[in-house]
Amino acid sequence: MNQSHVLRFLCDQDALAENTNRRFWLDKLPVLLCLHQGEFIAFVDQCPHQMKSLEGGVMRANKLYCPVHGASFELPHGRHLSPPACRGLLPMTVIKKDGKVFVEVKTE
Ligand code: FES
Numbered sequence: 001m002n003q004s005h006v007l008r009f010l011c012d013q014d015a016l017a018e019n020t021n022r023r024f025w026l027d028k029l030p031v032l033l034c035l036h037q038g039e040f041i042a043f044v045d046q047c048p049h050q051m052k053s054l055e056g057g058v059m060r061a062n063k064l065y066c067p068v069h070g071a072s073f074e075l076p077h078g079r080h081l082s083p084p085a086c087r088g089l090l091p092m093t094v095i096k097k098d099g100k101v102f103v104e105v106k107t108e
Contacts, residue, residue, distance in 0.1 A: 006107055008105050010101045023045050031044065048071075074088075
């Protein structure tokens with residue numbers, strides 16, 4: 001089976017304030033877009049603990065905290081740092097182009 005990637009539009013670059021994040025839906029795929037230290041970072045928006053959204057999670061000192069039970073993940077890669085989650089987030093590639101933010105999504 002061949003896989004390729006397509007760019008999917010999320011928002012304009014000025015849509016997020018520094019140290020905020022927002023959930024987007026790409027068909028049935030939830031995407032969390034974060035703006036932290038001037039960088040856009042995206043993950044599949046499912047906390048590995050109970051598959052809840054991370055939207056609204058505090059971002060501080062290169063960490064993202066799950067707003068539900070407080071698991072923490074390293075930014076920008078999403079590596080797991082503390083329980084109750086036991087693994088990291090699934091990162092997505094972010095592309096900025098012409099003032100807009102896109103993510104790469106796999107196709108089959
Ligand atoms: S759902 Fe994220 S820590 Fe529980």
